[in-house]
Amino acid sequence: MNALRAVFIYEWKRSLTLGRMGLWLAMAAFPVMITILIRTLGDSENQIDIATQKSTWSMTLYALIPGVCVALSVLLTAAPAVASELEQRSWAYLATRPNGIFWLLLGKFLVSVTWGTTAAWLGTAFSVALCGMDEQLRMLLSLSALSLLSAIAYSALYMLVGAIFPKRAMVFCMMYTVIVELVFGSIPAVINRMTVQFRLRTLFVNWMPFDERMKDESVFQYVMIDGSSFMQCFWLITLSILFLVAAIVVAHRKEFTSATEGDI
C-alpha cells in the first residue's frame, strides 16, 4: 500500500500545477457557464409546465456533468496514464519495481477518479443552484453520485484504451466514446446494455427529478432499462473492475521499453 499511496500523492501533486488546476477549473466551470447561458438566453415567453422544465434541466445537467465534464476530465488524466510514462521514458524505472506497473495504474486510476469527480461536484453545486428548480438537494445528490460512478467507469475504460493504444490514446478514447458509448449506446438493441452510458442513463431516470410520462415514450423504453438502481450500480462497478483489470493485464503483457531503435 506504500506504493499506491506514493503514486496517488505524487500524481495529485503533479495535478496541482497552474496549468492543470486551470484545466480542472475549466472543467468545473463548463456546466456552470452553460447553465448561466441557458438561464440568460432561454425563451421565457414560451412557458412550459414545471414537470417538463424539471425533466429538461435534469437531462441537460446529466449530459453536461456526468457526461461531458466527467468524461473530458478523466480523458485528460486516465487516457495518457501509460503514454506519459513512455514518452518521458520513466517506464523502465517504474516497471523494475515490485508490481510497479500495477501500483502505477491503480494510483493513476484513483487520481483520475478524484480529479474528475471533484471538478464535477464543484460544477454540480453551482449549476444546480443556478438552474432555479426545486428539489435541488435531490438533484445535487443524484448528480454527485452519477458523476462519481461515471468517473470510475470512464477512468477504467480510458485506462484500458490507453494501455492498448498508448501512442494515440486520446484519439482512440474519443473514437471509442463516440462510436460505442454514444452511437451503440443509443441503438435500441441489446448491444447498448454493454455500454457505460446505458447504465448511467437508467440511474439518471431512477434518481433525478424526471417526468414519469416521458418514461413511457418508446425511445426511452429502448435506451434504458426499468431495473433497480442497485443492479445498475453493480453492472457499472463490474464493468469498471473488468476494464481496470484488463488495462493492468495489457500493460503487464505488452513489452513497453523506453529504448529507441538506436538503443538495441
Next chain:
Amino acid sequence: MSSDIAIQFQSVTKLYGKVLGVNDITLELPRGAYGLLGPNGAGKSTLLNLLTGQLLPTRGTVRVLGLNPRNNPDLMRRIGFCPGFEGMYASISGLEWVIYLLELQGYAHRAARKLALDCMELVGMVEGMYRPISSYSRGMRQRTKLAQAISHEPELLILDEPLSGLDPIGRAQMTDLLRNWIAMGRSIIIASHVLHEIEALTQSFLLISGGRVLASGTAEEVHELLFDVPLEIYVKCNDLRRFAAKTLEANLADSAKIRRTNFGDEVVVLSTRHASRISSMIPEWMKDDGLEIYEIRTADDSLQSLFNSLMKIHRGEL
C-alpha cells in the same frame, strides 16, 4: 540452477519484428562483476531489458538470480536498474524522485526518506538534491540515476552506461563507489562502449556485437582466444634483424619491420597469425642464436585491441 548463478541465458533470441536484437545467446554468469562491452546497436540494451524483464525473449529462457525476470516482483526487490537514458520526472527534486521509487519498492515514507538521504550522500548529491531535476547537469542526473538503483541495496545491480556524462572527478568518485560495491560481494553488470570505464571496475567481461556474445571471460582468457589470430607484436631484443629473419625464415610472420618508438628505442614489429608458435620458439632461438629478448607485447595491450580484433573476426575480415 545453483544460487551462485546470477544470470543465465539459454539460447536466447530477441527479434523486433524482422530486426535482430540478440541472436541465440547462451551464457551462464556466476555472481560477480561483469562488463558488457559493445558498440552502439550491438544489443546491449536489449540484453539488459531482457535481464530486467521488460522484454520477453522471442526464443529461449532467461533467468536472473534463478528467477524468470518477466513481471516478477520477488526478483524486482533484489535487483537495481540504472537505464542508459534519463527519463526521470523533471519537475521534482532528485531526493523526491529517489524517495518515490523507494516507496514503489515498498518502503514506508519515513524509511524511504532516510534511505534516499543516505544514498544521495553516497553518490555526492547532497548539495543539489532539493533542486528540481530539470536544473541538474548531466553528471548530477547520472548520480541521481545511480542513487535510485542502489538505494534499496539490491543483490544485483544492472547499469547501462553509468559513467556517461560525468566529469573526470565525478567519474573517479563513481568508479570508487562501484568498486566498493563490488568489494562488498554484490553482483553487478555494467554495459558500456567505453572500454576503460569497464577496465577500471572489473576484469570479467562480455563482448557483444550484432546481437551475439563474441567473447566472454577475463581479459587473459580473451587474449588466449586471440593468440592465433593476426596480431601486431612488438619485440625488443639485442639483435632485431636476426630476430626478424628467424621469424620470416620459419614462416611465422607475414611481415617484419624495424621501427623506432617514441622513446627512441628500436623494436621489431611482427605481423603474425602464429603468436603462440613464436612464443614457443623463442627459448630455442635464445639458446641457439644468443638472442636476448627484453620485451614482447602486442601493439595495443588494452581491451580495445581485443575488441577491435573480435569485431574484425565477427565481420569476417580476419
